[in-house]
Amino acid sequence: xxxxxxxxxxxxxxxxxxxxxxxxxxxxxxxxxxxxxxxxxxxxxxxxxxxxxxxxxxxxxxxxxxxxxxxxxxxxxxxxxxxxxxxxxxxxxxxxxxxxxxxxxxxxxxxxxxxxxxxxxxxxxxxxxxxxxxxxxxxxxxxxxxxxxxxxxxxxxxxxxxxxxxxxxxxxxxxxxxxx
Numbered sequence: 749x750x751x752x753x754x755x756x757x758x759x760x761x762x763x764x765x766x767x768x769x770x771x772x773x774x775x776x777x778x779x780x781x782x783x784x785x786x787x788x789x790x791x792x793x794x795x796x797x798x799x800x801x802x803x804x805x806x807x808x809x810x811x812x813x814x815x816x817x818x819x820x821x822x823x824x825x826x827x828x829x830x831x832x833x834x835x836x837x838x839x840x841x842x843x844x845x846x847x848x849x850x851x852x853x854x855x856x857x858x859x860x861x862x863x864x865x866x867x868x869x870x871x872x873x874x875x876x877x878x879x880x881x882x883x884x885x886x887x888x889x890x891x892x893x894x895x896x897x898x899x900x901x902x903x904x905x906x907x908x909x910x911x912x913x914x915x916x917x918x919x920x921x922x923x924x925x926x927x928x
Contacts, residue, residue: 773842773866773873774801776898779891785810786888788877789898790864792835792844803833805846805862809879815886816879821852826860826879842866850881858882 777788788807806827811817816824828846836843843865850858860881866873877888 772896773837773844775873775896776894777873777875777877777891778894779888780810783813783815784886784888786877786879786891788864788875788891790844791898792833803835804828805833805844805848805864807862809886811886816881816884817852817856817858819852819854819856821854821856823853824850824858824881826850826862826881828862840868848879 772793774791774793775789777786777790779786786807786809789805791802791804793801804827806825808823808825809816810823811821826848828848832847834845843863845861845863848860848862850860852858858881860879862880863878864875866875868874873893875891875893877891879886879888
């Protein structure tokens with residue numbers, strides 16, 4: 749008797765049923781100290797069933813010690829160039845390298861590279877991150893994995909039974925008067 753798919757295009761058996769997603773290196777990593785802060789998002793392997801890895805790296809870095817750039821920009825956003833992410837791994841360790849495009853907070857554009865060396869420590873991934881922007885380098889050591897996800901979203905909902913819209917009265921503003 750043929751199996752009946754739960755959803756079109758799926759089968760009752762998924763090869764991901766036997767995958768240990770807790771060993772995935774993808775997720776959000778963060779650190780900060782007096783020499784700067786780093787928020788790093790890595791998406792290079794599967795973190796759950798029916799999920800395709802994007803092979804993408806992005807992040808934000810601050811530069812209070814002017815190690816990466818000398819301009820007035822306070823931070824920079826970087827993202828991997830498509831097809832440049834290279835991953836190598838062995839038992840309990842991994843390495844990720846990528847070319848990145850960099851946008852400084854003052855609008856400046858740069859190119860660079862990111863090298864991430866990951867290792868398991870007390871059952872969790874920890875990494876050393878080296879960022880190079882046009883020949884200037886900064887390293888962040890022991891960057892901890894904060895989350896398996898890239899964003900934490902908080903939704904606040906305010907409920908009001910009656911809404912009173914304000915009346916705006918223009919008093920001969922540029923020749924226009926009356927209520928809006």
